[in-house]
Amino acid sequence: MTSVTQRIAQIKQPRGGYLKPKDFVEILLDDGVELYPEENIHAGLVGLAVDYLTRYTMGTPAEQAFDISLRGASIIGEREDADFFLSRVRGLDDLSIRFACKLVGYDVCTRVGIIGYKNADDIHVDEKTVFNIRTMVNRSLAFFEEYGPIIKEGFTFELGYTPTVTSGDGDFLTENTLWDFQVSKNKPTTGHTLQLLMYYILGICSIHREFHDVKKLGIYNPRFNKAYLREISKIDSSVIKKVATDVVGVEANKVLD
Numbered sequence: 001m002t003s004v005t006q007r008i009a010q011i012k013q014p015r016g017g018y019l020k021p022k023d024f025v026e027i028l029l030d031d032g033v034e035l036y037p038e039e040n041i042h043a044g045l046v047g048l049a050v051d052y053l054t055r056y057t058m059g060t061p062a063e064q065a066f067d068i069s070l071r072g073a074s075i076i077g078e079r080e081d082a083d084f085f086l087s088r089v090r091g092l093d094d095l096s097i098r099f100a101c102k103l104v105g106y107d108v109c110t111r112v113g114i115i116g117y118k119n120a121d122d123i124h125v126d127e128k129t130v131f132n133i134r135t136m137v138n139r140s141l142a143f144f145e146e147y148g149p150i151i152k153e154g155f156t157f158e159l160g161y162t163p164t165v166t167s168g169d170g171d172f173l174t175e176n177t178l179w180d181f182q183v184s185k186n187k188p189t190t191g192h193t194l195q196l197l198m199y200y201i202l203g204i205c206s207i208h209r210e211f212h213d214v215k216k217l218g219i220y221n222p223r224f225n226k227a228y229l230r231e232i233s234k235i236d237s238s239v240i241k242k243v244a245t246d247v248v249g250v251e252a253n254k255v256l257d
Contacts, residue, residue, distance in 0.1 A: 004168030017190025019197050024228035036128040047183035048104035054140040072109030101125045136222035160206030164249030170199045177216040201248050
């Protein structure tokens with residue numbers, strides 16, 4: 001079983017990456033708000049909390065928005081605790097954000113395995129971290145108000161997976177753009193851009209016909225409040241073919257036709 005991110009870790013990309021981050025157009029959305037420079041929980045937990053709270057506040061049912069977390073809790077027999085945490089997530093108030101951060105602590109059990117799990121009840125978020133998370137969720141809501149509407153979120157790629165890549169889930173799909181949601185403190189890397197191209201290839205091969213309308217690949221980072229866009233028509237077809245065949249493991253004509 002190999003996920004998209006695990007597959008990326010297995011391969012050596014060409015110099016500059018298959019899909020160069022510098023070729024993406026950078027767009028700044030300035031809200032005049034500065035984040036605190038430090039947070040008191042792992043950046044990965046912050047990113048998950050921002051992602052799931054964004055989905056929840058846009059109308060996705062809480063059980064669906066935090067589905068991966070709930071599944072992780074079930075794996076280690078703590079579903080009752082997770083359901084309690086979820087019941088306390090009601091918006092973007094301080095308490096909701098704090099319980100959301102506890103809840104996403106279970107994600108690792110689903111994504112990686114129980115070896116990486118640390119007691120979710122020991123996750124205590126300070127005021128600065130709460131402020132940053134709330135600000136990034138509000139930025140995300142404003143971003144999708146401008147670049148949406150979202151037509152699909154938190155999707156998998158049924159019939160698109162291969163013997164080489166057997167799992168992976170995308171973030172957001174708008175009418176003509178496949179978006180990856182990043183809350184990293186760093187600019188997009190070659191790993192991020194390859195992941196996005198792999199999602200596109202998996203999407204084209206999947207049961208989801210909406211991917212055939214995708215014209216752009218985009219990354220949005222609410223920490224910087226920046227979007228990064230690349231038109232698919234400007235990506236050399238040889239690159240798409242190479243990633244499809246050598247990285248994802250599908251016939252190139254399934255993607256390029």
